[in-house]
Amino acid sequence: MKNLVLIGGGHAHMLTLSKLETFIAKGYRVTVIQPSDYHYYSGMGPGMLGGTYEADDIRFATKKQVEGKGGKFIRAHASRIDPEEQIVYLAESEEKVSYDILSCNAGSYVPKDIVEGDGANVFSAKPIEELSRAKETILEKLAEGAVSIAVLGGGPAAVEIAGNIHQLGKRRGGRQPQIRLFTGPNFMSAKPAKVQKLVRRLLLAKGIEIIEEGYVQRVADGQIRVADVSYKADIIFPAIGVRPSKIFSISGVDVGPDGGLKVNTFLQSTSHPNIFGGGDCIYFEEQPLDKVGVYAVRQNLLLYNNLMASLEEKPLEKFSSGGDYLLIYNLGDGEGVLSKWSITFSGRIAFALKDYIDRKFIKTFQEI
Template sequence: MKKQLLLLGGGHAHMVTLANLSTFLNKGYGVTVVQPSDYHYYSGMGPGMLGGSYAPEDIRFATRKLVETCGGRFVLGKAFRIDPDRQVVLLEGSDEVLPYDVLSCNVGSSVPRDLLRGETENVFTAKPIEQLLVAQQRILDCTADRTITVAIIGSGPSSLEIAGNIHQLCRKQAVNMPVIRIFCGRDFLSGRPDRVRTLARKLLKRKGVDIVQEGYVQQIDNHRIVLENGHEYAADILFHAVGVKPPPIFTRSGLSIGPDGGLRVNACLQSVDQDNIFGGGDCIYFEAEPLDKVGVYAVRQNPILYRNLLAALEGGPLERFQPGGRYLLIYNLGEGEGIFSKGMITFCGKLAFFLKDWIDRRFIRTFQVSA
């Protein structure tokens, strides 16, 4: 029986591998890709889709079509557990097991939901990206006949971009502008350069976005936010954007993990205790140098992961991944404005968004096939 390559997820770190599936197939290897959707959405453009700058088809990759066009097998489903002894992956809600000789994991990350209580119909998270479309329609429906309050819980860039793009969405399409409020604990954009934090506050203030720094949120339900100091705030729609964590699949599988629950990998992006399991992106813990949960590392891992998967199937030598130096960050604040930051260079305005839009669209075009 021919060797089997199994890919969990079609995310950023698997883009080069997916683009070169024919290489594996032409060498006689079987290829199976598992993903819970026919499409993979580019998270860097998600807030822009929420704000109406992009349509869904502008920011997604047609994973199923790409795989099946090349002659591989696409499985619509979600991996639940890896059994490294049997070399199979078990799927959530299915009796089917998928065998592998070499396995690569790019299953992304999700927003923890431990603060949520009771009804959560009007609570949305930054991931999965598809949910932002549901949130967009809910906002427009609710603002059709009254002024509502939209609350965003989180202190990081996701909160910043969501707030700015909700403002853009409502300014262009809503009948009534909502009250937009960010609950950031005690420190907004902690760990970001001071200049970035100053510019972000300035832009949000100009848009009328409130920033609440009374303390951390202790509980969230459908229309209520409870802070650690006991104060309560009402909200009609809530966005939970408190950071991301790898899914629990690696813990369930008994594989070595990092402190965040991500698959612990060595310098070759290879599991530290299973030499035929690899991974990339947000779902791994890079043992040599813990990495920020930013897409740039997944993109940098792309070619190394592709070559190492091929080498693992062929019994060749593996390459080491070098994370590289400083990376560029550009935040989309809506209404054609952004904040640019790299090293000592920081500025905001139309040019920042223009650069982000150009970079993002170029990345999409490189790997996108028609839906």
């Protein structure tokens, strides 16, 4: 009996998890390794921080789904892969999980190494659960008095976090947090000029201070050093981009320049053909992909088909990244910025559309 092992229950594995019984029915054993019983939908994470959503609104019950369909769920961090012995090692135990076919949707993380010293009030957007803890910390400190919050970064995650912190304070009423966004000179620099303009306008209207004069040089003991100026912060959110899971760089498999699992057009490891991957943790050899959820969602069907085909020793399908994708940023207070092709606008309609799409997506897989 062949063993199919999945590391992570993220976006790229959603369809495979929803059809787990099709593997079981053919006599394959399926094991899913994930550090939490739930997988959180990252696209709704900032909204959870801002109070638009509760945790149950944005998560999938991975353990319940896997066990309900006849699979085995292991709550643990996959720490290393031995591709020669075909074993996955776990951080929390001596258990070794053997596989015939392995698929990795191990996700990514936000580096915190820019922050020195005590990390008690330092929060990142990944894992998403951190945003729930951040929300409680902000509310606790606001109840005690004035709070200064720093968001480090100038990309989509940073602006969404800043905007939703403002929403959280506004919904609470009373004293509002002081929010500074440390972007350096590259504020939303990878996005079109009109998107930059609209995002900036919305953030400034909320009273969020955008620090663009130089990059952050040092963060220690609640002090943020930029050029010759120091800023105090009670709570810090590093949002300086994401990196693929570290598991691949220590496992003897081919990796890309970012440390992600290097895969070919079949989403198959370029060094070990019985290992597959999707989402943020991969480096797509043909065309490096942005770290956005839309690609993981597009990989869903192909991963399912190729995992089944690989188990059955049948031909594999090629992945196409597709064309342009819709981008909508949740900037809090029911406002967003939408962009696709030549269409770009901001306001409540933009957020309402994002909210509808996100709720529809998550409901589809929550109800399976």
